[in-house]
Amino acid sequence: VEDPTGPAGSDEDRAARVALTWLAEPGNRAMWSMVQESDAPGTLDRLLHGDIPDDKLRSAVLARLGGGRLVDPRRLAEATMRRAKRLGARIVVPSDAEWPRRVDELATLELDAPGRISQDARPPLCIWVRGRWPLGETLERSVAVVGARAATSYGIQVTTEIAFGLADRGWTVVSGGAFGIDAAAHRAALAADGRTVAVLACGVDRPYPSGNSSMFEKIAETGLLISEWPPGSEPLRHRFLVRNRVIAAATAGTVVTEAAARSGATQTMSRVFALQRPAMVVPGPVTSAMSVGCHEMLRSRPDATLVTGLEQVLETVGRMGEYYAEPARGPEHQRDSLDEESALVLEVVPAAGSAAPEELAARAGLPLRTVLRRLSLLELAGLVERRDGGIALPPFGAAADRGTETAG
């Protein structure tokens, strides 16, 4: 969350964030830390004066600035913002009411999974939006549905059923706009007259691939096209990997329906795992190359949840969605987020008898470590107890509490 003492949300702040995105790719760790320290205009000043504490960032910025011979980043940013306005695109920054709060959790990735996350997975500095819905509200009840470009008819079928059903039940379907699974997910949501968001790795004025352009036009009308890169930006190869962290972070959970081994979709899922969000994987024929990535994740990740269709996706993200749909929000973010997982763990404790923590983890679709942490808190609060070598609800009281919480 931004420091409210800075000029957050001002035109200067917005322009500075656009300029910073031009000086280093989104997600840059050193850049993000500087903005936390000095706010966006202050960081831009520091960069332009060569006050750059990180070597890698310094050489990137100096290369872009070209020794001062090139255009002033501030002017470039202002021109970009004018152009975007003409195109019907707006820029959203963290101090805006429509900022999608979930993406800020990218800031904590390293703490949760040491050594596993690249240095370039920090939260976005700004998000460009084309479409008339408020960004944060649209993403609140959202599920990412992603997968292979070279999808099979099986993958398209399963994706269509899941995405149509999600959109039909009021969930926003988020994907990356690519051919194959991504396009099937967007199209199914459009077919259900639901909302869909394409998270792009290029400018929202020229969504890639152009083969999907009529689909992108429909999305711009009824959903949202979003990007961290300003209008006019090219879909450079590495940007897809940078973009994937936003798909993972902006949604309540991610479903991968088909994925080749070590593909873009599995990279997106690695972010989902690191964020400890519901990571849902659809299995397929072991004879299909497009399911190899899915099966690898199901084999190697105890926190991957195998889902076979819409019902199990809804079961996995459903309770979270209900939580996010509740009005209370704001500075209690940290505490609410904890309650969400605890409530989920509490809900999967059997009404009668007991269950082992690993069973609860499997049912809740949460990592075992998370479940153990939540169980400690729930136990302290007297909402669960250890019985018969497992976790059980206490004889009286807690069940009633749970009922209230579920109904609320």
Place this chain on the structure above:
Amino acid sequence: VEDPTGPAGSDEDRAARVALTWLAEPGNRAMWSMVQESDAPGTLDRLLHGDIPDDKLRSAVLARLGGGRLVDPRRLAEATMRRAKRLGARIVVPSDAEWPRRVDELATLELDAPGRISQDARPPLCIWVRGRWPLGETLERSVAVVGARAATSYGIQVTTEIAFGLADRGWTVVSGGAFGIDAAAHRAALAADGRTVAVLACGVDRPYPSGNSSMFEKIAETGLLISEWPPGSEPLRHRFLVRNRVIAAATAGTVVTEAAARSGATQTMSRVFALQRPAMVVPGPVTSAMSVGCHEMLRSRPDATLVTGLEQVLETVGRMGEYYAEPARGPEHQRDSLDEESALVLEVVPAAGSAAPEELAARAGLPLRTVLRRLSLLELAGLVERRDGGIALPPFGAAADRGTETAG
């Protein structure tokens, strides 16, 4: 293991075991406890004199004996044994060298999984065999490959590849002789000129279903037909469920390639889970009813191992097979069995860095509880240590030990 002071292995012992199988279905808990207490001839005496401590067993036995008007169970047993000899079938009892020791682990099921195992899952009292290989040796390096009768072409294809490959590499393929997946597994093993064992729910002289009779004849020639029921026994419906525990217990691990929801194959797997044996599940299209049971197990059982083909099956059972192929056996059974799992856990600890216990469990294909227990012992032995919030190999020494163990 039988009490060596009894008349174990004598004709009287064999005949008594045949008679006991006639008086109550195999696996009967009360019967098995009586045999442990009083040996087989002693138990038969007690039953014939009405000294039956268990109510359910007493009414079953009295119904069979029909108030003494029917044939003497001892004579019936002797006649059965003579008839079996003419048919080329032999009876194997626990004191025989060829007794498959693994099935005795059924005796401990209840201790490991309270409340989950029916009372009728006790070890066999005897096993009828048709075929020329020693039973125990044949089952030592064996994998069960089981699944749906109404198999799809996908299931048949995957089953055939796995079973052929196992047989080709010297593993015995065990299955239940049914249409569909079972028959595909047997036939693939026969095609590989490998060994296969059909575990029947009826007499070995009249294997069911008769539609597979030419296959059964080939199995009798090159592999084994085995059953707990004496020659002439009918394949009664409930016997398939009783039989399934032997498939689970006699093998180093079980693969299910296709299974409908709550089917015979999933019941077999419930025994495999309870025995903490490798439980391998092949996923399939979520659109196929014959993969629903597989996906349910993968969702509900953290100790199920998703396998996509032969290589992963061999990886899961391979080390165990190597262990079982080693000469040292006998009374050290308990200790060896512990070493086997510990060695497996040790092998999956990464050479560099650390891994969480749940990752080790996923890699080793073992339940988390088992892994945690083994890790405590390995830690005590100084072979692993806790580092960076995970489990790691110690800087020196242990890696060399591990190398030796792997090579041995």
